[in-house]
Structures are given as C-alpha cells and as structure tokens.
Amino acid sequence: MSLAPDSPADRRSPLRRAVPLAAVLLAVAVAGCGDDPAPATATPQQPAAQQQPRTSQGAVRESATLRAVRSRGRLNCGVNHSLPGFAYPDNRGVWRGFEVDYCRAIAAAVLGDREAVQFVPVSPTERFPALQAGEVDVLIRNTSHTFSRDADLGFDFAAIYYFDGQGFMVPRSLNLRSAAELAGARICVITGSTTELNVADFFRSRGLAYEPVVVDRVEQARASYARQACDAITDDISGLASTRSVLDNPQAHVLLPDVISKEPMASVVRQGDDAWEDIVRWTFYAMVLGEELGATSDNVEQLRGSSRDPELRRLLGADGQYGRMLGLSDDWAFQVLRQVGNYGEVFETNLGARSPLRLQRGLNALWRAEQPGLLYAPPIR
Amino acid sequence: MAPSRGGLVRRLGGWRAIVWQAGLLLALAVLALWLAGNARANLQALGSRTGFGFLGEPAGFDIPQTLVAYSPQSTHARVFLVGALNTLLVAGLGVVFATALGLLAGLLRLSRNFLGRSLATVYVEAVRNTPLPIQLLIWFNLLLLAPPPARALQLLPGVHLTNRGLFFPWAGTAPRLEGFGFTGGAALSPALTALLAALVVYTGAFIAEVVRGGIQAVSPGQSEAARALGLREAGRLRLVVLPQALRVMIPPLASQYLNLTKNSSLAIVVGYPDLVSVFGNTSLTRTGQAIESIALIMLFYLAVSLLISLALNGWNARLARGDRR
Structure with a gap:
C-alpha cells in the first residue's frame, strides 16, 4: 500500500504557512466528525482499509470486506439514484437496471442470494467519500475509470463493465x-x-x-x-x-x-483489499464468460450437469475448486448466472432492444461477436 | 506594568480554578491531537494524498460566472478566489435588498392600514416557517417557467425576460436575438436571480420581525412626546423612533446578516457558482482532499462572519456613545 507523503506537499504550499493555528484546529474538527462514527458503527468497514489481506492456508485469502459482508448478511452497493436503464427504483420501489444487476450478481456470488443487497443511492459528489468511509462495499455508479482517480484517490477499479463516451x-x-x-x-x-x-x-x-x-x-x-x-x-x-x-x-x-x-465505467473498491477486488472483478468476468460460453439463466442449471465444455464446467463449479480460491463457494459463478444472468441477458433487459433505451451493443459486444466489441474475459484456469 | 503574582492568580480565580482550567485545556489539546493523528493515519492507510499542494494545480473545469479572469487552466486557488467573490457578491446584494424588504415589511406589520398589516403578516409567517432549500427550488422552477429566448418577454424596450436570465442594454450595446439566444448587453443569470430572490425573501421576513421588535421596544412615551412636539408621522419615525429602535435592532440584525451569508452556501441547489459549489464540490471531487477543502471553506466563512459581527458591533458602539452624549 502506498503511503502518501504529505509533508513535502505541506512545505511546498505557501498557504500552509499563511494559515494560522485556526486552520489546523478546524481541520481536526472536521477530521473528528468524519472519523468518529466509523469506530462506533462496529461494522468492520474500518478494518477493510487498515488490514492487509493475509495469505493463510494456501490460496484462501482473507478479505476484510468479504468478512464484513458475510457477517452483515448483505452487500452495501453504492448506486445512482435516478438513471433509468442503469440504476433506479421503479414505480413499486424495486431497484432495476444494469448496474443494479451487477450489484445483485456480487450478492449472488458472495452470499448466494441476489436479493441480499442494500442499495445506497449516492450523488456524484457523495460517491467517493461514501466508499472511503465504508458506507458502501463497492461503488457501481457510472463512474469512469481515470488515471487520477486510480492513482490519487485511494481506490481501485475492479472491472470496466460498460464502455461509454x-x-x-x-x-x-x-x-x-x-x-x-x-x-x-x-x-x-x-x-x-x-x-x-x-x-x-x-x-x-x-x-x-x-x-x-x-x-x-x-x-x-x-x-x-x-x-x-x-x-x-x-x-x-x-x-x-x-x-x-x-x-x-x-x-x-x-x-x-x-x-x-472515453468513459470506461468501472466498479470501484477501496484500495488495499485485493481479495475483495478480485471477487468484484471475477463476478463481472463470470457474466461475460457466461455469454461467451452460451450459459444463460434459463439453461445454466441443465448445463452444469450435462455440458462437456471443460471451461464451462470449471466456471460453473462442476470441475475443480475455483470458487474457494476467491474465498467463495465453488458454485459462485453458477449462482451469478442462474440468479442474474449473463452479460448479454442483463444488457438486453436493461439497456438493449427489450428496454426503452434501445442502446446498441457497440463497444460492449463480445470480442468475437459478429460486430466485435471490447468485452474480453480472461479464462478460468 | 504586569500585575503582581498574587494579583494574577486572583484574577484567574485562584489556584484551584487555574488547575481546573489547565486540566481542561490539556484534555482538549490531547483530544485534538488524537483526532488529528487518527485522521492522518486513516488517510494514509487509504493511500490518500494530504496537504495543500493541490491548490497550485490546474482546475480543468469552467465556471459560468466569474468576477475575475478565470479559465480552465487556472489553479484551484483561483477557483477558491472566484467562488469566494461570487459568495461575497450574492451575500452583499442579499444584505442590502433583505434589509430594505425587511424594513418595509416590519413597518407594514405595525401600520394601521389593515391590508398592509395583513399582507406583511402573511408574508412573514409563510416565509419564516418553510425551509429555505424548498423556497430555493420554487424560485429555480419559477424562473424556468419564463419563456425561452425565441418567445422572450419584452418588459421594456431592450429588456428581455427569458428562462436564461434577464437581458438588458449595457455599455452601449443592446441585447439582440442571434444564434442560440441573446447576445450583447448584459444579463442577470437565473441562478443568481433565484438565489438572491430566495435569500432576500427569506431573510427579509426575519428582518421584518427584528424591525417590529425594535420599534415596539421603544417606549410609547417617546412617540407621544414626538407627537406633542408637533412632529408628523414620517418625522416621528425617522427622528425619534427609528434611531432608538436601531440600538435594539443591531445585534439581531447582525445575526440575520450572518445567516444570509451562511445560507448562500445553498447556492448549488440552483447552480450558482459560489464558494461551496465550485471549491467545496467540483474542486473537491477533482482532488479528493475533503478535509483540506472543507477547512479552507470553514475558515472563509468564519472570517466573513467575524468581520460582519465586528462591523455591526462597531456601529452599535458608536450609536451607544451618541446616546450618552
């Protein structure tokens, strides 16, 4: 983890010298407001930032965020509050949209239940502080992956799920x-x-x-x-x-x-919990691989038993023990595909021809589609 | 020159009080240090940058209304200046108009005219008892209801009202419909208009109550004496009642001016580029340095508020001296 050296910046700045004691006191007061609730809420968002993921017992790594999500029994997902097609509560208060389904997919992978999500609507300005403070476990809120956000803000971008402009x-x-x-x-x-x-x-x-x-x-x-x-x-x-x-x-x-x-919309996690970042990234890849290998929410149950495609069998947990390398159960991707669906299904329902937005796949088509796009998931090996 | 040791101890309330006060001071300092250390450790654990170095970096975004030269290449420090000046502009205009409106409404509430009195009462009660952000949104949406430029409302020759602002002739050029909208002349932007209207109407209602309270605090005997001296209504108010009421009014008036200045930070609701909107919002999102940005903003509001208090206290002191003379 990189420690940001702040003293050189302080010395450079003329303002630091000009601003008297009051500024320091104010800063402290603000810091106090921001910090106090965190230890009080007992939920382990704070450790997520402080503890390094440890390597213990072979490949199984301990993720502080994963532990927090498990003990809480639900995922806190930071989303847009009003972006039809991506994230919005419909007229009965049910959250819908492409990003909402990504949140549900993570819940299905981690907790085995697509409904185990608390959607936390955040404004563009609130989103980063909310993630930083641990109010949300993952931010899936049409957030573009940019250099400074990645390098400077203390976040990591897990996966680009929508290529926009x-x-x-x-x-x-x-x-x-x-x-x-x-x-x-x-x-x-x-x-x-x-x-x-x-x-x-x-x-x-x-x-x-x-x-x-x-x-x-x-x-x-x-x-x-x-x-x-x-x-x-x-x-x-x-x-x-x-x-x-x-x-x-x-x-x-x-x-x-x-x-x-270029607006590559990506899921965002706090820097420092690499195991959690892997889970968020591979949940997305599972949806892409599902489309690539022809597994849909309708046929995945049957495919798990009957398919002879070794890659699909590994993805669905029929062969090997891949899920536990992420600290999940081996049917993690199966649950994602069965409960939420593959990338293509989720796209068509929320954004594509079956939605009012009628967006084309464009850049968001598979790399080997007839009109190729940029979606390319690494193999399950 | 310095008081004797015993005198100093007595002035501080005796040894026991000194020990208590020193202990409290120490506890506060320890708490502050702990909070600062805690914030610092957490920020470092998150890999966030700290310090004020970001002020020298280019901002990269545009600001719709600037009183000094500004371009996206300007620094975040410049953004702070632009935002601070915009805040001072709306606060300054707001204080002037709110005082005028408040004075009028306050006097009306005491008038013997039934219609005037009732209107002022309805205004004060309705406005004082609804939240300011709601009023701001009402003003914002009201201004949107004005016609678009193609169907602009011509109020006076050369003066056009649209939902993009009020356009009027300025510096020898008159606004004309060209391209996408009006060019030439000058314009009052809807954001500034909405914010100013909301602040003036809201604070005016409170000032009206301050004025009413101040006038009622002047003993009725003063009015009667003025009348006995043969002063007319206007002279009685201007020469006898208001000068005495002013002394009672100034402290609460100062607090209303402070409220108006601080409430102007709601500007973002209507998209007016004040300090909180451009520096505390856009710059902050750009740099991610919340603690430093918010601390600078707090410092600014603290300084402005203290200056307003100082000015009005000074005025009050002068009035008080005049009273004794």
Missing part, C-alpha cells in the same frame, strides 16, 4: 450536424463528474466559446433542458439515452455523432 443531445429542430456547431450555445452539465472537465477541454481545444449551465442533479439538468433553458445537454451517451427516454417527446431530440471522451 461523452456526447451531446440537442432538440431535433436545431438541425445541428456536429458538436462544433454548438459555438455560443448554453450547455447543461452536471457538476462533480468528468463530463464537466471533458466539455471544457472540447471547446477550449477548438477555440470555441460556450456557456456552461452547471447543476447539481440530473433532474435539474433534465428540467432545464426540457424547458429550453439550455440549448444542449451533455453527459455520457448512455445517460443521454436514459434522459431522452424520460423526456415528453423522445423523438424530438437527437444525439450528436461526436463522442468527445
């Missing part, structure tokens, strides 16, 4: 053909996300002026765009498709062809 949506009536024609436009953007930085880069690098309308919540961005308080709205393309599906007349809005950034 940032785009723009405009009213069809404006007759725009590319984002470069948005010079001088007012553009709604949500704060606390990489979208805010990308849109600044995009217009600055082209020497174009624009007027950002920065709001805190996606609902406000949608309301402002719907009332034409801004000319365009920018977000990840999947998010724009989601927004379009809830506008009054979805047909009246188009996505511009420009994709101005």
Whole structure:
C-alpha cells in the first residue's frame, strides 16, 4: 500500500504557512466528525482499509470486506439514484437496471442470494467519500475509470463493465450536424463528474466559446433542458439515452455523432483489499464468460450437469475448486448466472432492444461477436 | 506594568480554578491531537494524498460566472478566489435588498392600514416557517417557467425576460436575438436571480420581525412626546423612533446578516457558482482532499462572519456613545 507523503506537499504550499493555528484546529474538527462514527458503527468497514489481506492456508485469502459482508448478511452497493436503464427504483420501489444487476450478481456470488443487497443511492459528489468511509462495499455508479482517480484517490477499479463516451443531445429542430456547431450555445452539465472537465477541454481545444449551465442533479439538468433553458445537454451517451427516454417527446431530440471522451465505467473498491477486488472483478468476468460460453439463466442449471465444455464446467463449479480460491463457494459463478444472468441477458433487459433505451451493443459486444466489441474475459484456469 | 503574582492568580480565580482550567485545556489539546493523528493515519492507510499542494494545480473545469479572469487552466486557488467573490457578491446584494424588504415589511406589520398589516403578516409567517432549500427550488422552477429566448418577454424596450436570465442594454450595446439566444448587453443569470430572490425573501421576513421588535421596544412615551412636539408621522419615525429602535435592532440584525451569508452556501441547489459549489464540490471531487477543502471553506466563512459581527458591533458602539452624549 502506498503511503502518501504529505509533508513535502505541506512545505511546498505557501498557504500552509499563511494559515494560522485556526486552520489546523478546524481541520481536526472536521477530521473528528468524519472519523468518529466509523469506530462506533462496529461494522468492520474500518478494518477493510487498515488490514492487509493475509495469505493463510494456501490460496484462501482473507478479505476484510468479504468478512464484513458475510457477517452483515448483505452487500452495501453504492448506486445512482435516478438513471433509468442503469440504476433506479421503479414505480413499486424495486431497484432495476444494469448496474443494479451487477450489484445483485456480487450478492449472488458472495452470499448466494441476489436479493441480499442494500442499495445506497449516492450523488456524484457523495460517491467517493461514501466508499472511503465504508458506507458502501463497492461503488457501481457510472463512474469512469481515470488515471487520477486510480492513482490519487485511494481506490481501485475492479472491472470496466460498460464502455461509454461523452456526447451531446440537442432538440431535433436545431438541425445541428456536429458538436462544433454548438459555438455560443448554453450547455447543461452536471457538476462533480468528468463530463464537466471533458466539455471544457472540447471547446477550449477548438477555440470555441460556450456557456456552461452547471447543476447539481440530473433532474435539474433534465428540467432545464426540457424547458429550453439550455440549448444542449451533455453527459455520457448512455445517460443521454436514459434522459431522452424520460423526456415528453423522445423523438424530438437527437444525439450528436461526436463522442468527445472515453468513459470506461468501472466498479470501484477501496484500495488495499485485493481479495475483495478480485471477487468484484471475477463476478463481472463470470457474466461475460457466461455469454461467451452460451450459459444463460434459463439453461445454466441443465448445463452444469450435462455440458462437456471443460471451461464451462470449471466456471460453473462442476470441475475443480475455483470458487474457494476467491474465498467463495465453488458454485459462485453458477449462482451469478442462474440468479442474474449473463452479460448479454442483463444488457438486453436493461439497456438493449427489450428496454426503452434501445442502446446498441457497440463497444460492449463480445470480442468475437459478429460486430466485435471490447468485452474480453480472461479464462478460468 | 504586569500585575503582581498574587494579583494574577486572583484574577484567574485562584489556584484551584487555574488547575481546573489547565486540566481542561490539556484534555482538549490531547483530544485534538488524537483526532488529528487518527485522521492522518486513516488517510494514509487509504493511500490518500494530504496537504495543500493541490491548490497550485490546474482546475480543468469552467465556471459560468466569474468576477475575475478565470479559465480552465487556472489553479484551484483561483477557483477558491472566484467562488469566494461570487459568495461575497450574492451575500452583499442579499444584505442590502433583505434589509430594505425587511424594513418595509416590519413597518407594514405595525401600520394601521389593515391590508398592509395583513399582507406583511402573511408574508412573514409563510416565509419564516418553510425551509429555505424548498423556497430555493420554487424560485429555480419559477424562473424556468419564463419563456425561452425565441418567445422572450419584452418588459421594456431592450429588456428581455427569458428562462436564461434577464437581458438588458449595457455599455452601449443592446441585447439582440442571434444564434442560440441573446447576445450583447448584459444579463442577470437565473441562478443568481433565484438565489438572491430566495435569500432576500427569506431573510427579509426575519428582518421584518427584528424591525417590529425594535420599534415596539421603544417606549410609547417617546412617540407621544414626538407627537406633542408637533412632529408628523414620517418625522416621528425617522427622528425619534427609528434611531432608538436601531440600538435594539443591531445585534439581531447582525445575526440575520450572518445567516444570509451562511445560507448562500445553498447556492448549488440552483447552480450558482459560489464558494461551496465550485471549491467545496467540483474542486473537491477533482482532488479528493475533503478535509483540506472543507477547512479552507470553514475558515472563509468564519472570517466573513467575524468581520460582519465586528462591523455591526462597531456601529452599535458608536450609536451607544451618541446616546450618552
């Protein structure tokens, strides 16, 4: 684990010298507020950060987060509160969406029950502190994997589950053909996300002026765009498709062809609990391998008994003892596929043709699909 | 010059009190050190960066309203400055307008005119007893209801009301409909308008009560004496009642000004780029250094609040001296 040396940074900063004792006292007060609840809540989120995963008894490693999830009996999963297709409570209060299903898959792998999840809705700004403080075990909230978040924030990115990019949506009536024609436009953007930085880069690098309308919540961005308080709205393309599906007349809005950034959405865990990171990563790979090997929620039960494909047999726990290398039961991937489904099933239900979003697989197709995408899971060996 | 040893001990309340106070001080210091050490150890265990080095790094994002030059290449320290100035702008304007509104409503509540009195009462009670964030959202959505630029409402020649703000002629140019919206002239942004309206209306209701309380604290004999001297209503208020009421009003007024300044940190609800919104939100998400960022923000609000208190206390002291003369 890397220890961030803070003293050199202190010395460099002129402000540190200028700010008197009061700053230190204030910082301490804030630190105190942040720290106190953690030991009090008894649930072992704190150890997760402090204890290194140990290697004991051969390959079985002890994960503090895994132990915490087990003793709690449910997984705390940080999700978006309102992104139809990815994570949202439906009109009966049941959580639905692609990211929600990823959470359920982890619960199925770890606890054997897809329902053993507590969904914790977090805003873009709340999400990292929530993970850092141990309020959630894993963050699956359209969070882009970026260098500084990985290297600097004390998090690890377990798996990229959706390859996205940032785009723009405009009213069809404006007759725009590319984002470069948005010079001088007012553009709604949500704060606390990489979208805010990308849109600044995009217009600055082209020497174009624009007027950002920065709001805190996606609902406000949608309301402002719907009332034409801004000319365009920018977000990840999947998010724009989601927004379009809830506008009054979805047909009246188009996505511009420009994709101005790479947005690899990844599941995030705290740095330092490598065994837990492995579980979160391989749960995702199990869903991808399931699609690759033709195992669906409908046929997986039968396949486990009858299949002669050695890779599939290893995946489903029919051969070998792979699950326990992760500290799970050997039918972990079987439970994921039976209770939640493979990647393709989850995609079609929540985002694809069987959903209001009607997103194409695009980059999120298997590497050996007819129109190949980027999904490639390492083998179970 | 220094008091004798015995005198000092007596002034501090005797030896026993000194021991108690020193013990308490020590306990507080130990607690503070423990909390700081705890925070530091946990942050290091998480692999998070600490310190104020991030202030010199480029911010990378745009800010819709800046009073000083700013571009995405500017540093986080610059973001702090931009946000602080935006906070001071909305707080300064808010204090002026809220005082005017509060004075008017407070006087109306005491007026003999039934309609004026009732209106002021309804305003004060309705506004004081609903949460400010809700009022902010109401203002935000009300402003969204204004027409888009293509169907702008022309209030006066050259003055257009849209849901993108109020456009008016400025520095020799008039706003005209061009491209995506209005260009030229100047505009009052919806975010600033919504925030200012909410803060002024909300704080105005409290100030109205302060004004009413202050005036009622002046003995009725003073009014009667003024009337006996032949002063008209306006002169009685301006020359006799208000100057005396002011002394009672200043301390609670100061606390309302402080509230307004601190409440302006709700700006993010309507997307106004104040200090908390740009530095405590966007910069913080960028750098992940919550403790340092929040500490700087707290320091700023502390400094501003203390300055406001100092100024109003000074004014009060001057008034008090005038009273004795």
